[in-house]
Amino acid sequence: MTADSTALFLTSDDVADLATPADYVDAVREGYRERGDGAPAEPRTTLFNEDPGGMLTGYLAILPETGAMGGYTYAAGFGARDAHFALPIFDPESGRPLALIDGASMNPFKTGAAGAVGIDALARADATDLAVIGSGAQARGQVKAAVTVRDFDRVEVYSPTADHRQTFAAELNEQLDPTVAAVASSAAAVEGADVVITATDASEPVFDGTTLEDGAHITAMGQYHPQKRELDAETIVRATYVPDLRDRVMQDAGSFIQAVAAGDVDEDHVHAELGEVVAGHATGRESRDDVTVFDSGGTAIETVAAGKLLYDRAVEAGLGEEIEFAPASDALTGR
Template sequence: MDVVTVGPEEIRSAVSMPAAIDVVRNGFLALRRGEFEMPTRTVLRDGAFLVMSTHHRPTASAMIKTLSLNFGDRVPAIVGTVVWSELGHGRHLVADATEVTRIRTGAAAGVATDLLAPAEARTCTLIGAGGQAADQVRAVHAVRPLTELRVVDHSLERADALARALGAELSVDNVIAVADADEAVRDMDIVCCATTSTTPLFSPASLTENAHVNAIGAFRPTMRELPDELLADATVVIDEREAILEEAGEIIHALGSGAVTEDDLIELGDALAAGAGKRTGRTVFKSVGVAMQDWAVASLLAQTFLDQAR
Protein backbone atom coordinates (compact mmCIF):
# COMPACT_ATOMS: atom_id res chain seq x y z
CA MET A 1 0.00 0.00 0.00
CA ASP A 2 1.28 3.44 -0.99
CA VAL A 3 0.49 6.36 1.33
CA VAL A 4 0.69 9.96 0.16
CA THR A 5 0.89 12.46 3.03
CA VAL A 6 -0.26 16.05 2.50
CA GLY A 7 0.63 18.83 4.92
CA PRO A 8 -1.01 22.21 5.63
CA GLU A 9 0.95 24.26 3.10
CA GLU A 10 0.35 21.73 0.33
CA ILE A 11 -3.38 21.71 1.12
CA ARG A 12 -3.57 25.50 0.95
CA SER A 13 -1.73 25.65 -2.35
CA ALA A 14 -3.85 22.89 -3.89
CA VAL A 15 -7.33 23.99 -2.77
CA SER A 16 -8.61 27.49 -3.45
CA MET A 17 -11.66 28.69 -1.58
CA PRO A 18 -13.77 29.09 -4.76
CA ALA A 19 -12.91 25.50 -5.73
CA ALA A 20 -13.79 24.28 -2.23
CA ILE A 21 -17.12 26.11 -2.36
CA ASP A 22 -17.95 24.53 -5.72
CA VAL A 23 -17.13 20.98 -4.64
CA VAL A 24 -18.93 21.34 -1.29
CA ARG A 25 -21.98 22.78 -3.07
CA ASN A 26 -22.04 19.77 -5.39
CA GLY A 27 -21.54 17.54 -2.35
CA PHE A 28 -24.66 18.86 -0.62
CA LEU A 29 -26.68 18.20 -3.77
CA ALA A 30 -25.22 14.69 -4.00
CA LEU A 31 -26.05 14.13 -0.33
CA ARG A 32 -29.65 15.07 -1.11
CA ARG A 33 -29.68 12.53 -3.94
CA GLY A 34 -28.62 9.78 -1.54
CA GLU A 35 -25.16 9.24 -3.03
CA PHE A 36 -23.43 9.12 0.36
CA GLU A 37 -23.39 6.48 3.05
CA MET A 38 -22.75 8.72 6.05
CA PRO A 39 -23.22 7.61 9.66
CA THR A 40 -23.57 10.21 12.39
CA ARG A 41 -20.13 11.01 13.76
CA THR A 42 -18.78 9.25 16.81
CA VAL A 43 -18.33 11.59 19.78
CA LEU A 44 -15.97 10.62 22.61
CA ARG A 45 -15.13 12.35 25.88
CA ASP A 46 -18.05 14.78 25.43
CA GLY A 47 -16.73 16.12 22.14
CA ALA A 48 -13.00 16.04 22.86
CA PHE A 49 -12.56 13.36 20.18
CA LEU A 50 -14.59 13.04 16.98
CA VAL A 51 -14.60 10.38 14.27
CA MET A 52 -16.37 11.13 10.96
CA SER A 53 -16.70 8.86 7.96
CA THR A 54 -18.49 8.66 4.65
CA HIS A 55 -18.59 6.56 1.49
CA HIS A 56 -19.44 8.04 -1.90
CA ARG A 57 -21.20 5.25 -3.78
CA PRO A 58 -20.74 6.46 -7.40
CA THR A 59 -16.94 6.72 -7.09
CA ALA A 60 -16.39 3.91 -4.55
CA SER A 61 -14.31 6.31 -2.48
CA ALA A 62 -14.32 6.80 1.27
CA MET A 63 -13.06 9.32 3.81
CA ILE A 64 -12.41 8.90 7.52
CA LYS A 65 -11.47 11.85 9.73
CA THR A 66 -10.32 11.68 13.32
CA LEU A 67 -10.02 14.81 15.45
CA SER A 68 -9.01 15.83 18.93
CA LEU A 69 -10.37 19.16 20.17
CA ASN A 70 -8.97 21.31 22.97
CA PHE A 71 -10.18 24.91 22.98
CA GLY A 72 -8.74 25.68 26.40
CA ASP A 73 -4.98 25.63 26.16
CA ARG A 74 -3.84 24.31 22.77
CA VAL A 75 -3.13 25.97 19.44
CA PRO A 76 -4.40 24.78 17.08
CA ALA A 77 -7.46 23.67 19.02
CA ILE A 78 -8.47 21.13 16.35
CA VAL A 79 -5.93 18.56 15.17
CA GLY A 80 -6.19 15.20 13.45
CA THR A 81 -6.00 13.35 10.15
CA VAL A 82 -8.13 12.86 7.07
CA VAL A 83 -7.68 9.53 5.29
CA TRP A 84 -8.92 9.09 1.71
CA SER A 85 -9.13 5.71 -0.04
CA GLU A 86 -10.65 4.23 -3.20
CA LEU A 87 -11.57 0.68 -4.10
CA GLY A 88 -10.02 1.07 -7.53
CA HIS A 89 -6.43 1.22 -6.30
CA GLY A 90 -4.37 0.71 -3.16
CA ARG A 91 -3.07 4.22 -2.68
CA HIS A 92 -4.22 6.19 0.34
CA LEU A 93 -4.03 9.90 1.00
CA VAL A 94 -3.47 11.16 4.54
CA ALA A 95 -4.02 14.89 5.01
CA ASP A 96 -3.78 17.36 7.88
CA ALA A 97 -7.29 17.60 9.32
CA THR A 98 -6.82 21.07 10.78
CA GLU A 99 -6.57 22.68 7.35
CA VAL A 100 -9.19 20.45 5.74
CA THR A 101 -11.65 21.26 8.54
CA ARG A 102 -11.05 25.00 8.28
CA ILE A 103 -11.49 25.00 4.51
CA ARG A 104 -14.55 22.76 4.38
CA THR A 105 -16.29 24.64 7.21
CA GLY A 106 -15.66 27.91 5.45
CA ALA A 107 -16.78 26.46 2.13
CA ALA A 108 -20.14 25.38 3.56
CA ALA A 109 -20.71 28.90 4.86
CA GLY A 110 -19.77 30.20 1.42
CA VAL A 111 -22.33 27.93 -0.23
CA ALA A 112 -25.04 29.08 2.17
CA THR A 113 -24.09 32.75 1.90
CA ASP A 114 -24.17 32.59 -1.89
CA LEU A 115 -27.65 31.09 -1.76
CA LEU A 116 -29.19 33.08 1.10
CA ALA A 117 -27.51 36.47 1.47
CA PRO A 118 -28.81 39.42 -0.55
CA ALA A 119 -27.01 39.77 -3.87
CA GLU A 120 -25.90 43.26 -2.92
CA ALA A 121 -24.47 42.23 0.48
CA ARG A 122 -20.98 43.66 0.96
CA THR A 123 -20.45 44.02 4.73
CA CYS A 124 -19.64 41.29 7.24
CA THR A 125 -19.19 40.90 10.97
CA LEU A 126 -17.11 37.99 12.24
CA ILE A 127 -17.66 36.94 15.85
CA GLY A 128 -14.76 34.86 17.08
CA ALA A 129 -11.11 35.08 16.04
CA GLY A 130 -10.03 31.48 16.55
CA GLY A 131 -8.81 28.86 14.11
CA GLN A 132 -12.04 28.56 12.10
CA ALA A 133 -12.62 32.29 11.79
CA ALA A 134 -10.47 33.39 8.85
CA ASP A 135 -11.90 30.88 6.40
CA GLN A 136 -15.42 32.04 7.22
CA VAL A 137 -14.49 35.47 5.91
CA ARG A 138 -12.52 34.10 2.96
CA ALA A 139 -15.57 32.08 1.90
CA VAL A 140 -18.00 34.97 2.30
CA HIS A 141 -15.66 37.22 0.34
CA ALA A 142 -15.47 34.64 -2.46
CA VAL A 143 -19.23 34.91 -3.06
CA ARG A 144 -19.96 38.45 -1.83
CA PRO A 145 -16.87 40.66 -2.30
CA LEU A 146 -16.61 42.64 0.91
CA THR A 147 -16.09 46.36 1.41
CA GLU A 148 -16.30 46.33 5.22
CA LEU A 149 -15.31 43.81 7.91
CA ARG A 150 -15.77 43.96 11.66
CA VAL A 151 -14.20 41.38 13.97
CA VAL A 152 -15.32 40.64 17.54
CA ASP A 153 -13.42 38.55 20.06
CA HIS A 154 -12.99 38.41 23.83
CA SER A 155 -9.44 39.56 23.09
CA LEU A 156 -9.64 42.88 21.26
CA GLU A 157 -5.95 42.55 20.40
CA ARG A 158 -6.56 39.22 18.68
CA ALA A 159 -9.61 40.62 16.88
CA ASP A 160 -7.59 43.59 15.64
CA ALA A 161 -4.76 41.36 14.40
CA LEU A 162 -7.14 39.13 12.45
CA ALA A 163 -9.08 42.08 11.02
CA ARG A 164 -5.88 43.69 9.76
CA ALA A 165 -4.55 40.42 8.32
CA LEU A 166 -7.77 39.64 6.47
CA GLY A 167 -8.10 43.21 5.26
CA ALA A 168 -4.63 43.03 3.72
CA GLU A 169 -5.16 39.55 2.26
CA LEU A 170 -8.57 40.30 0.73
CA SER A 171 -7.99 43.97 -0.11
CA VAL A 172 -10.73 45.18 2.21
CA ASP A 173 -9.80 48.66 3.41
CA ASN A 174 -12.56 49.22 5.95
CA VAL A 175 -11.70 46.78 8.76
CA ILE A 176 -12.11 47.25 12.49
CA ALA A 177 -12.05 45.30 15.74
CA VAL A 178 -15.11 45.81 17.94
CA ALA A 179 -15.55 44.84 21.57
CA ASP A 180 -19.35 44.62 21.65
CA ALA A 181 -21.12 42.05 19.46
CA ASP A 182 -24.44 43.94 19.29
CA GLU A 183 -22.62 47.05 18.13
CA ALA A 184 -20.61 44.99 15.64
CA VAL A 185 -23.59 43.34 13.90
CA ARG A 186 -25.66 46.54 13.64
CA ASP A 187 -26.31 47.59 10.02
CA MET A 188 -24.23 44.69 8.65
CA ASP A 189 -25.35 42.44 5.80
CA ILE A 190 -23.71 39.18 6.90
CA VAL A 191 -22.74 37.83 10.32
CA CYS A 192 -20.44 34.83 10.84
CA CYS A 193 -20.34 33.18 14.27
CA ALA A 194 -17.31 30.98 15.00
CA THR A 195 -17.15 30.61 18.78
CA THR A 196 -17.56 27.97 21.46
CA SER A 197 -20.11 30.08 23.34
CA THR A 198 -22.78 28.50 25.53
CA THR A 199 -25.02 31.61 25.46
CA PRO A 200 -26.37 33.69 22.54
CA LEU A 201 -23.87 36.18 21.18
CA PHE A 202 -26.14 39.10 20.28
CA SER A 203 -29.73 40.33 20.30
CA PRO A 204 -31.85 39.90 17.17
CA ALA A 205 -32.87 43.53 17.54
CA SER A 206 -29.34 44.51 16.52
CA LEU A 207 -29.65 42.86 13.08
CA THR A 208 -30.95 44.40 9.89
CA GLU A 209 -34.22 43.07 8.53
CA ASN A 210 -32.50 41.12 5.74
CA ALA A 211 -29.31 40.02 7.52
CA HIS A 212 -27.84 36.61 6.80
CA VAL A 213 -26.19 34.74 9.69
CA ASN A 214 -23.79 31.77 9.50
CA ALA A 215 -23.36 29.89 12.79
CA ILE A 216 -20.66 27.21 12.73
CA GLY A 217 -19.12 27.33 16.19
CA ALA A 218 -21.54 25.41 18.39
CA PHE A 219 -21.22 21.68 17.71
CA ARG A 220 -22.44 20.18 21.01
CA PRO A 221 -25.86 20.35 22.72
CA THR A 222 -24.37 22.49 25.52
CA MET A 223 -23.15 25.19 23.08
CA ARG A 224 -25.30 28.00 21.75
CA GLU A 225 -24.46 31.01 19.57
CA LEU A 226 -27.91 32.16 18.43
CA PRO A 227 -31.01 33.25 20.39
CA ASP A 228 -34.37 31.54 20.02
CA GLU A 229 -35.94 34.80 18.86
CA LEU A 230 -33.70 34.95 15.79
CA LEU A 231 -34.40 31.35 14.82
CA ALA A 232 -38.15 31.88 15.25
CA ASP A 233 -38.05 34.93 12.95
CA ALA A 234 -35.68 33.67 10.24
CA THR A 235 -35.56 31.16 7.42
CA VAL A 236 -33.37 28.46 8.99
CA VAL A 237 -31.19 26.30 6.73
CA ILE A 238 -29.15 23.46 8.22
CA ASP A 239 -26.42 21.20 6.90
CA GLU A 240 -27.94 17.80 7.76
CA ARG A 241 -31.02 17.07 9.87
CA GLU A 242 -29.86 14.06 11.87
CA ALA A 243 -26.59 15.71 12.88
CA ILE A 244 -28.27 19.01 13.75
CA LEU A 245 -30.94 17.40 15.93
CA GLU A 246 -28.28 15.50 17.85
CA GLU A 247 -25.57 18.14 18.19
CA ALA A 248 -26.66 21.75 17.51
CA GLY A 249 -27.28 23.38 20.88
CA GLU A 250 -29.18 26.40 19.61
CA ILE A 251 -31.52 24.27 17.49
CA ILE A 252 -32.10 21.82 20.33
CA HIS A 253 -32.87 24.74 22.66
CA ALA A 254 -35.21 26.41 20.17
CA LEU A 255 -37.08 23.17 19.56
CA GLY A 256 -37.45 22.68 23.30
CA SER A 257 -38.80 26.21 23.81
CA GLY A 258 -41.19 25.93 20.89
CA ALA A 259 -39.51 28.75 18.99
CA VAL A 260 -39.11 26.45 15.96
CA THR A 261 -40.38 23.05 14.86
CA GLU A 262 -38.53 20.40 12.89
CA ASP A 263 -40.63 21.37 9.88
CA ASP A 264 -39.05 24.83 10.00
CA LEU A 265 -35.59 23.39 9.33
CA ILE A 266 -34.52 23.21 5.67
CA GLU A 267 -31.53 21.08 4.68
CA LEU A 268 -29.02 22.93 2.53
CA GLY A 269 -29.25 20.35 -0.25
CA ASP A 270 -33.01 20.94 -0.49
CA ALA A 271 -32.54 24.70 -0.43
CA LEU A 272 -29.95 24.48 -3.21
CA ALA A 273 -32.24 22.30 -5.33
CA ALA A 274 -35.08 24.79 -4.87
CA GLY A 275 -32.86 27.74 -5.81
CA ALA A 276 -32.53 31.16 -4.25
CA GLY A 277 -35.80 32.64 -5.47
CA LYS A 278 -36.82 35.96 -3.95
CA ARG A 279 -36.05 35.77 -0.26
CA THR A 280 -37.08 38.44 2.20
CA GLY A 281 -36.33 38.70 5.88
CA ARG A 282 -33.48 37.22 7.87
CA THR A 283 -31.78 33.94 7.00
CA VAL A 284 -29.69 31.61 9.15
CA PHE A 285 -27.34 28.81 8.17
CA LYS A 286 -26.64 26.49 11.09
CA SER A 287 -23.91 23.91 10.63
CA VAL A 288 -22.25 21.35 12.87
CA GLY A 289 -20.24 19.93 9.98
CA VAL A 290 -20.75 16.61 8.22
CA ALA A 291 -18.30 14.12 6.75
CA MET A 292 -19.39 14.80 3.18
CA GLN A 293 -17.73 18.21 3.42
CA ASP A 294 -14.40 16.62 4.35
CA TRP A 295 -14.82 14.07 1.56
CA ALA A 296 -15.41 16.91 -0.90
CA VAL A 297 -12.20 18.76 -0.02
CA ALA A 298 -10.27 15.49 0.17
CA SER A 299 -11.48 14.65 -3.33
CA LEU A 300 -9.68 17.74 -4.61
CA LEU A 301 -6.53 16.66 -2.80
CA ALA A 302 -6.81 13.16 -4.23
CA GLN A 303 -7.14 14.54 -7.74
CA THR A 304 -3.98 16.56 -7.23
CA PHE A 305 -1.71 14.31 -5.21
CA LEU A 306 -2.82 10.77 -5.98
CA ASP A 307 -2.98 11.44 -9.69
CA GLN A 308 0.63 12.64 -9.47
CA ALA A 309 1.62 9.39 -7.74
CA ARG A 310 -0.03 7.08 -10.26
Protein backbone atom coordinates (compact mmCIF):
# COMPACT_ATOMS: atom_id res chain seq x y z
CA MET A 1 0.00 0.00 0.00
CA THR A 2 1.24 3.51 -0.75
CA ALA A 3 0.91 6.49 1.56
CA ASP A 4 -1.78 7.86 -0.73
CA SER A 5 -3.93 4.75 -0.30
CA THR A 6 -3.80 4.38 3.47
CA ALA A 7 -5.35 6.10 6.46
CA LEU A 8 -4.96 5.59 10.18
CA PHE A 9 -7.77 3.91 12.09
CA LEU A 10 -7.82 5.12 15.69
CA THR A 11 -9.95 3.48 18.33
CA SER A 12 -11.56 5.34 21.19
CA ASP A 13 -8.93 3.85 23.51
CA ASP A 14 -6.11 4.96 21.18
CA VAL A 15 -7.06 8.61 21.49
CA ALA A 16 -8.42 8.67 25.04
CA ASP A 17 -5.26 10.01 26.71
CA LEU A 18 -3.57 11.90 23.88
CA ALA A 19 -4.67 15.42 24.86
CA THR A 20 -5.54 17.44 27.94
CA PRO A 21 -8.64 19.65 28.18
CA ALA A 22 -6.39 22.67 27.61
CA ASP A 23 -4.99 21.07 24.45
CA TYR A 24 -8.50 20.59 23.12
CA VAL A 25 -9.39 24.20 23.92
CA ASP A 26 -6.36 25.53 22.03
CA ALA A 27 -7.16 23.41 18.96
CA VAL A 28 -10.84 24.29 18.98
CA ARG A 29 -10.16 28.00 19.46
CA GLU A 30 -8.00 27.92 16.35
CA GLY A 31 -10.76 26.10 14.47
CA TYR A 32 -13.27 28.81 15.35
CA ARG A 33 -10.76 31.51 14.44
CA GLU A 34 -10.50 29.90 11.00
CA ARG A 35 -14.28 29.78 10.73
CA GLY A 36 -14.41 33.49 11.61
CA ASP A 37 -11.99 34.14 8.77
CA GLY A 38 -14.22 32.28 6.32
CA ALA A 39 -13.53 28.55 6.63
CA PRO A 40 -16.54 26.53 5.38
CA ALA A 41 -18.78 24.73 7.87
CA GLU A 42 -22.34 23.47 7.70
CA PRO A 43 -24.81 22.76 10.51
CA ARG A 44 -25.98 19.30 11.36
CA THR A 45 -28.32 17.24 9.26
CA THR A 46 -30.40 14.81 11.29
CA LEU A 47 -32.58 12.01 10.00
CA PHE A 48 -35.10 10.52 12.42
CA ASN A 49 -36.30 6.95 12.41
CA GLU A 50 -39.57 5.92 14.06
CA ASP A 51 -39.31 2.16 14.47
CA PRO A 52 -36.91 1.50 16.05
CA GLY A 53 -36.65 5.05 17.32
CA GLY A 54 -33.33 6.70 16.60
CA MET A 55 -31.49 9.42 14.74
CA LEU A 56 -28.62 9.60 12.29
CA THR A 57 -26.70 12.88 12.41
CA GLY A 58 -23.82 14.37 10.44
CA TYR A 59 -22.04 17.68 9.92
CA LEU A 60 -19.05 19.01 7.94
CA ALA A 61 -16.20 21.52 8.10
CA ILE A 62 -13.02 22.42 6.23
CA LEU A 63 -10.19 23.95 8.27
CA PRO A 64 -7.40 24.66 5.76
CA GLU A 65 -4.88 26.12 8.21
CA THR A 66 -5.41 23.30 10.70
CA GLY A 67 -4.77 20.96 7.78
CA ALA A 68 -7.94 18.93 8.09
CA MET A 69 -11.45 18.60 6.79
CA GLY A 70 -14.10 16.08 7.61
CA GLY A 71 -17.45 15.26 9.06
CA TYR A 72 -18.80 13.83 12.27
CA THR A 73 -21.49 11.17 11.90
CA TYR A 74 -23.26 9.40 14.70
CA ALA A 75 -26.17 7.05 15.20
CA ALA A 76 -28.10 7.25 18.46
CA GLY A 77 -30.99 5.19 19.74
CA PHE A 78 -32.28 2.49 17.41
CA GLY A 79 -32.50 -1.07 18.70
CA ALA A 80 -29.37 -1.00 20.86
CA ARG A 81 -30.42 2.29 22.53
CA ASP A 82 -26.83 3.48 22.39
CA ALA A 83 -24.69 5.82 20.28
CA HIS A 84 -21.70 5.37 17.99
CA PHE A 85 -19.52 8.17 16.57
CA ALA A 86 -17.35 8.13 13.45
CA LEU A 87 -14.97 10.91 12.40
CA PRO A 88 -13.21 10.78 9.02
CA ILE A 89 -10.35 13.26 8.59
CA PHE A 90 -9.11 14.27 5.11
CA ASP A 91 -6.16 16.37 3.93
CA PRO A 92 -7.58 19.65 2.54
CA GLU A 93 -4.72 19.98 0.06
CA SER A 94 -4.77 16.54 -1.58
CA GLY A 95 -8.20 15.35 -0.51
CA ARG A 96 -6.77 12.01 0.61
CA PRO A 97 -7.99 10.38 3.82
CA LEU A 98 -5.75 10.78 6.84
CA ALA A 99 -7.69 9.01 9.57
CA LEU A 100 -10.89 7.36 10.64
CA ILE A 101 -11.44 7.98 14.35
CA ASP A 102 -13.88 6.35 16.74
CA GLY A 103 -15.18 9.58 18.20
CA ALA A 104 -16.75 8.34 21.44
CA SER A 105 -14.09 9.13 24.05
CA MET A 106 -13.22 12.51 22.54
CA ASN A 107 -16.83 13.72 22.43
CA PRO A 108 -17.18 15.40 25.85
CA PHE A 109 -13.72 16.95 25.50
CA LYS A 110 -14.22 18.52 22.08
CA THR A 111 -17.70 19.73 23.07
CA GLY A 112 -16.38 21.03 26.37
CA ALA A 113 -13.61 22.81 24.49
CA ALA A 114 -16.17 24.63 22.32
CA GLY A 115 -17.94 25.76 25.48
CA ALA A 116 -14.68 26.97 26.97
CA VAL A 117 -13.83 28.94 23.82
CA GLY A 118 -17.23 30.60 24.22
CA ILE A 119 -16.47 31.43 27.85
CA ASP A 120 -13.05 32.80 26.94
CA ALA A 121 -14.52 34.99 24.19
CA LEU A 122 -17.57 36.26 26.07
CA ALA A 123 -17.32 35.91 29.86
CA ARG A 124 -15.80 38.56 32.11
CA ALA A 125 -12.07 38.11 32.58
CA ASP A 126 -12.45 38.15 36.38
CA ALA A 127 -15.20 35.50 36.54
CA THR A 128 -14.77 33.36 39.68
CA ASP A 129 -18.09 31.58 40.26
CA LEU A 130 -19.24 28.85 37.88
CA ALA A 131 -22.66 27.18 37.90
CA VAL A 132 -23.33 23.98 35.99
CA ILE A 133 -26.76 22.48 35.46
CA GLY A 134 -26.42 18.83 34.51
CA SER A 135 -24.14 16.12 35.86
CA GLY A 136 -23.44 13.74 32.99
CA ALA A 137 -20.38 13.20 30.82
CA GLN A 138 -21.02 16.38 28.84
CA ALA A 139 -21.24 18.48 32.01
CA ARG A 140 -17.93 17.02 33.17
CA GLY A 141 -16.31 17.85 29.86
CA GLN A 142 -17.63 21.40 30.00
CA VAL A 143 -16.33 22.06 33.51
CA LYS A 144 -12.90 20.49 32.90
CA ALA A 145 -12.45 22.75 29.87
CA ALA A 146 -13.94 25.86 31.50
CA VAL A 147 -11.42 25.87 34.34
CA THR A 148 -8.59 26.13 31.80
CA VAL A 149 -9.78 29.56 30.59
CA ARG A 150 -10.89 31.26 33.83
CA ASP A 151 -9.57 31.17 37.39
CA PHE A 152 -12.73 29.95 39.10
CA ASP A 153 -12.84 29.76 42.89
CA ARG A 154 -16.08 27.81 43.13
CA VAL A 155 -18.20 25.48 40.98
CA GLU A 156 -21.79 24.74 41.98
CA VAL A 157 -23.61 21.87 40.31
CA TYR A 158 -27.29 21.05 40.19
CA SER A 159 -29.11 18.13 38.61
CA PRO A 160 -32.51 16.77 39.63
CA THR A 161 -31.06 13.52 41.04
CA ALA A 162 -29.27 14.20 44.32
CA ASP A 163 -26.92 11.20 44.03
CA HIS A 164 -25.81 12.31 40.56
CA ARG A 165 -24.95 15.88 41.58
CA GLN A 166 -23.24 14.75 44.77
CA THR A 167 -21.13 12.18 42.91
CA PHE A 168 -20.24 14.80 40.29
CA ALA A 169 -19.13 17.25 43.00
CA ALA A 170 -17.11 14.64 44.89
CA GLU A 171 -15.27 13.43 41.78
CA LEU A 172 -14.43 16.87 40.40
CA ASN A 173 -13.38 18.14 43.82
CA GLU A 174 -10.61 15.58 43.66
CA GLN A 175 -9.57 16.57 40.14
CA LEU A 176 -9.87 20.37 39.99
CA ASP A 177 -8.54 23.36 41.95
CA PRO A 178 -11.88 25.16 42.50
CA THR A 179 -14.19 23.98 45.26
CA VAL A 180 -16.98 21.94 43.65
CA ALA A 181 -20.26 21.75 45.58
CA ALA A 182 -23.64 20.18 44.90
CA VAL A 183 -26.64 22.46 45.48
CA ALA A 184 -30.32 21.67 45.90
CA SER A 185 -31.77 23.76 43.05
CA SER A 186 -30.86 25.43 39.79
CA ALA A 187 -31.74 28.76 41.40
CA ALA A 188 -29.12 28.17 44.09
CA ALA A 189 -26.52 27.37 41.42
CA VAL A 190 -27.32 30.42 39.28
CA GLU A 191 -27.47 32.87 42.17
CA GLY A 192 -24.28 34.92 42.12
CA ALA A 193 -22.78 32.95 39.21
CA ASP A 194 -20.49 34.72 36.77
CA VAL A 195 -20.74 31.83 34.29
CA VAL A 196 -23.58 29.33 33.87
CA ILE A 197 -23.25 26.12 31.88
CA THR A 198 -26.34 24.14 30.90
CA ALA A 199 -25.60 20.57 29.83
CA THR A 200 -28.99 18.86 29.82
CA ASP A 201 -31.56 17.34 27.47
CA ALA A 202 -34.33 19.56 28.84
CA SER A 203 -37.41 20.57 26.90
CA GLU A 204 -38.28 23.32 29.41
CA PRO A 205 -36.02 26.11 30.75
CA VAL A 206 -33.72 24.95 33.52
CA PHE A 207 -33.46 28.30 35.34
CA ASP A 208 -35.27 31.63 35.58
CA GLY A 209 -33.56 34.26 33.46
CA THR A 210 -34.64 37.06 35.80
CA THR A 211 -32.28 35.65 38.44
CA LEU A 212 -29.16 36.00 36.30
CA GLU A 213 -26.61 38.45 37.63
CA ASP A 214 -25.81 41.44 35.43
CA GLY A 215 -22.66 40.51 33.54
CA ALA A 216 -23.28 36.78 33.60
CA HIS A 217 -22.28 34.53 30.72
CA ILE A 218 -24.24 31.40 29.76
CA THR A 219 -22.98 28.51 27.67
CA ALA A 220 -25.94 26.36 26.60
CA MET A 221 -24.98 23.09 24.92
CA GLY A 222 -28.08 20.93 25.19
CA GLN A 223 -30.57 22.64 22.87
CA TYR A 224 -29.85 21.24 19.43
CA HIS A 225 -33.47 20.42 18.53
CA PRO A 226 -36.43 22.79 18.03
CA GLN A 227 -38.20 21.23 21.02
CA LYS A 228 -35.22 21.37 23.39
CA ARG A 229 -35.20 24.50 25.49
CA GLU A 230 -32.67 25.02 28.27
CA LEU A 231 -33.02 28.84 28.29
CA ASP A 232 -36.17 30.91 28.78
CA ALA A 233 -37.16 33.89 26.68
CA GLU A 234 -35.99 36.30 29.40
CA THR A 235 -32.45 35.00 29.06
CA ILE A 236 -32.52 35.21 25.26
CA VAL A 237 -33.93 38.75 25.34
CA ARG A 238 -31.36 39.98 27.87
CA ALA A 239 -28.39 38.42 26.14
CA THR A 240 -25.89 39.26 23.49
CA TYR A 241 -26.66 36.03 21.64
CA VAL A 242 -23.77 34.23 19.92
CA PRO A 243 -24.26 30.81 18.29
CA ASP A 244 -21.61 28.45 16.96
CA LEU A 245 -23.11 28.70 13.44
CA ARG A 246 -25.63 31.31 12.36
CA ASP A 247 -27.22 28.91 9.85
CA ARG A 248 -28.24 26.44 12.54
CA VAL A 249 -30.09 28.93 14.75
CA MET A 250 -33.53 28.72 13.10
CA GLN A 251 -32.97 25.05 12.31
CA ASP A 252 -32.40 23.56 15.74
CA ALA A 253 -31.54 26.16 18.43
CA GLY A 254 -34.67 25.41 20.42
CA SER A 255 -34.60 28.25 22.94
CA PHE A 256 -34.05 30.88 20.27
CA ILE A 257 -36.64 29.36 17.93
CA GLN A 258 -39.27 29.39 20.67
CA ALA A 259 -38.41 32.97 21.64
CA VAL A 260 -38.89 34.01 18.00
CA ALA A 261 -42.18 32.10 17.78
CA ALA A 262 -43.45 33.93 20.88
CA GLY A 263 -42.51 37.30 19.39
CA ASP A 264 -39.93 38.06 22.09
CA VAL A 265 -37.05 38.49 19.59
CA ASP A 266 -36.54 38.24 15.86
CA GLU A 267 -33.75 36.69 13.83
CA ASP A 268 -31.78 39.94 13.92
CA HIS A 269 -31.19 39.27 17.62
CA VAL A 270 -28.34 36.95 16.58
CA HIS A 271 -25.29 39.09 17.37
CA ALA A 272 -22.50 37.15 15.62
CA GLU A 273 -21.07 33.68 15.24
CA LEU A 274 -18.50 32.61 17.81
CA GLY A 275 -15.83 32.42 15.12
CA GLU A 276 -16.43 36.05 14.16
CA VAL A 277 -15.83 37.08 17.77
CA VAL A 278 -12.75 34.86 18.15
CA ALA A 279 -11.29 36.19 14.90
CA GLY A 280 -11.91 39.80 15.96
CA HIS A 281 -14.45 40.55 13.23
CA ALA A 282 -17.28 41.15 15.72
CA THR A 283 -17.43 42.41 19.27
CA GLY A 284 -18.40 40.09 22.08
CA ARG A 285 -18.88 41.56 25.53
CA GLU A 286 -18.98 45.35 25.44
CA SER A 287 -19.45 46.07 29.15
CA ARG A 288 -19.20 44.38 32.53
CA ASP A 289 -22.98 44.32 32.83
CA ASP A 290 -23.69 42.60 29.51
CA VAL A 291 -25.37 39.21 29.70
CA THR A 292 -23.92 36.94 27.02
CA VAL A 293 -25.02 33.57 25.64
CA PHE A 294 -23.00 31.09 23.64
CA ASP A 295 -25.41 28.62 22.04
CA SER A 296 -23.29 25.54 21.38
CA GLY A 297 -25.40 23.08 19.42
CA GLY A 298 -22.44 21.18 18.03
CA THR A 299 -20.52 21.60 14.79
CA ALA A 300 -17.76 19.91 12.86
CA ILE A 301 -15.54 22.90 13.61
CA GLU A 302 -14.62 21.64 17.06
CA THR A 303 -14.78 18.02 15.93
CA VAL A 304 -12.40 18.34 13.00
CA ALA A 305 -10.04 20.58 14.96
CA ALA A 306 -9.93 18.09 17.81
CA GLY A 307 -9.68 15.13 15.44
CA LYS A 308 -6.62 16.60 13.71
CA LEU A 309 -4.99 17.21 17.09
CA LEU A 310 -5.54 13.56 18.04
CA TYR A 311 -4.37 12.30 14.65
CA ASP A 312 -1.12 14.26 14.92
CA ARG A 313 -0.51 13.02 18.45
CA ALA A 314 -1.28 9.42 17.41
CA VAL A 315 1.22 9.59 14.56
CA GLU A 316 3.88 10.87 16.96
CA ALA A 317 3.09 8.07 19.42
CA GLY A 318 2.93 5.33 16.78
CA LEU A 319 -0.67 4.49 17.59
CA GLY A 320 -3.42 3.20 15.34
CA GLU A 321 -3.78 0.73 12.50
CA GLU A 322 -3.27 1.50 8.83
CA ILE A 323 -6.30 0.79 6.67
CA GLU A 324 -6.57 0.99 2.90
CA PHE A 325 -8.75 3.45 1.00
CA ALA A 326 -8.76 2.89 -2.75
CA PRO A 327 -8.68 6.14 -4.74
CA ALA A 328 -11.56 6.49 -7.18
CA SER A 329 -9.13 6.57 -10.09
CA ASP A 330 -8.31 2.94 -9.26
CA ALA A 331 -11.62 1.70 -7.89
CA LEU A 332 -14.12 3.18 -10.34
CA THR A 333 -13.32 0.69 -13.06
CA GLY A 334 -16.89 -0.17 -14.06
CA ARG A 335 -16.14 -3.86 -13.73
